[in-house]
Amino acid sequence: MRMLLPTLLLLATGTASATQAPIAMDDQSQLNVPGSQATPQFAPPSENDIPDNAFGKMVREGHALFVDTRRLMPEAVGNGMNCSNCHLDQGRLAHSAPLWGAYPMYPAYRKKNDKVNTFAERIQGCFQFSMNGKPPAADSPQMTALSVYAYWLSTKAPTGVEIAGRGYPEVPQPKGGYDFARGQQVYREQCAICHGDNGEGQKVAGEYVMPPLWGKDSYNWGAGMHRINTAASFIKHNMPLGKAGSLSDQQAWDVAAWVNRHERPQDPRLVEGSVEKTRLKFHANDGINLYGQKVEGVLIGQGSGN
Numbered sequence: 001m002r003m004l005l006p007t008l009l010l011l012a013t014g015t016a017s018a019t020q021a022p023i024a025m026d027d028q029s030q031l032n033v034p035g036s037q038a039t040p041q042f043a044p045p046s047e048n049d050i051p052d053n054a055f056g057k058m059v060r061e062g063h064a065l066f067v068d069t070r071r072l073m074p075e076a077v078g079n080g081m082n083c084s085n086c087h088l089d090q091g092r093l094a095h096s097a098p099l100w101g102a103y104p105m106y107p108a109y110r111k112k113n114d115k116v117n118t119f120a121e122r123i124q125g126c127f128q129f130s131m132n133g134k135p136p137a138a139d140s141p142q143m144t145a146l147s148v149y150a151y152w153l154s155t156k157a158p159t160g161v162e163i164a165g166r167g168y169p170e171v172p173q174p175k176g177g178y179d180f181a182r183g184q185q186v187y188r189e190q191c192a193i194c195h196g197d198n199g200e201g202q203k204v205a206g207e208y209v210m211p212p213l214w215g216k217d218s219y220n221w222g223a224g225m226h227r228i229n230t231a232a233s234f235i236k237h238n239m240p241l242g243k244a245g246s247l248s249d250q251q252a253w254d255v256a257a258w259v260n261r262h263e264r265p266q267d268p269r270l271v272e273g274s275v276e277k278t279r280l281k282f283h284a285n286d287g288i289n290l291y292g293q294k295v296e297g298v299l300i301g302q303g304s305g306n
């Protein structure tokens, strides 16, 4: 599989030599970005560079949808989130799964749905799970706008090359695992002030100004963020907001486990109404997660009703 593209290229150009490094091809169940803190070299264009033409207009529309998703696309979003809540600085921030690290890496095979995904299909995944919603059609104007925004942010980035700053670089699991009680303490001391005592976020005039971390308006049980390892990586590199990188690996894992032991909307792939069947099919081999497990005698993954 990994050899397919280089072989095709060889046939097409006739010049590639066998010693050339193979073109990087993503083969992801989840993104596995090495923990390297390599300094990102890539800088996306600035807002002033948006051209004053029809293309630039689409860039602006895509940007608006990315940062104000819930308000502008109520039919597609089923929770309280915007894309930029997890892809910080409007999809620009390195180590926050920036759009410029992603766009040039698609199409890519994803084990999650067992097929080669176009960029639009990858975004549809975030709509279905992270936004707990109904993805817009691949050829819809909104999807085009979101893709145009990502394409524009990637201006001058190489294609098919993993660039430093992509994804949320992995934070290895500490030797002793994780601990809910310690996680709860980190949460109370460093997170609750913004995300609320019960992970409910904060609203002003009916709109979220601080996103929820669990409960009915948060990401669902099928989202990448439900994995403790993925949440630990996001948190370590991005939270507490304004103090990114200040938590130890242990604190990041502990608080990620605390966040992800709480209920949230059901995995939309629920198999025959059974959490156990869904766990076996979709969660048993998906990183470190609590879906379908018992914590203090309570089955996790029943889906939030509140």
Ligand code: HEC
Pocket (backbone or CB within 6 Å): 029, 030, 031, 032, 066, 069, 081, 082, 083, 084, 085, 086, 087, 097, 099, 101, 102, 103, 105, 122, 123, 126, 127, 130, 131, 146, 166, 167, 219, 223, 224, 225, 230
């Ligand atoms: C709850 C947090 C969350 C929200 C909200 C969210 N995403 Fe994501 N997104 C993730 C995570 C986590 C990953 C990486 C998944 C993995 O490791 O498997 C990801 C991955 C991606 C990728 C692929 C990144 C790469 O480098 O391959 C794209 C593109 C993307 N998201 C776009 C979007 C868009 C567009 C929206 C809004 C419609 C959105 N996301 C909303 C958490 C989120």
Ligand code: HEC
Pocket (backbone or CB within 6 Å): 084, 085, 086, 088, 089, 186, 187, 190, 191, 192, 193, 194, 195, 209, 210, 211, 212, 213, 218, 219, 225, 231, 234, 235, 239, 240, 241, 242, 255, 256, 259
């Ligand atoms: C100063 C306020 C603040 C603090 C403190 C803070 N956060 Fe956040 N957090 C935010 C904001 C705001 C966002 C969304 C970022 C955006 O939209 O640009 C966010 C996003 C997130 C997200 C992804 C979006 C979601 O709702 O799931 C997670 C997970 C998260 N924070 C966890 C934490 C954890 C864990 C801590 C404590 C270690 C923490 N945060 C501390 C403000 C804060």
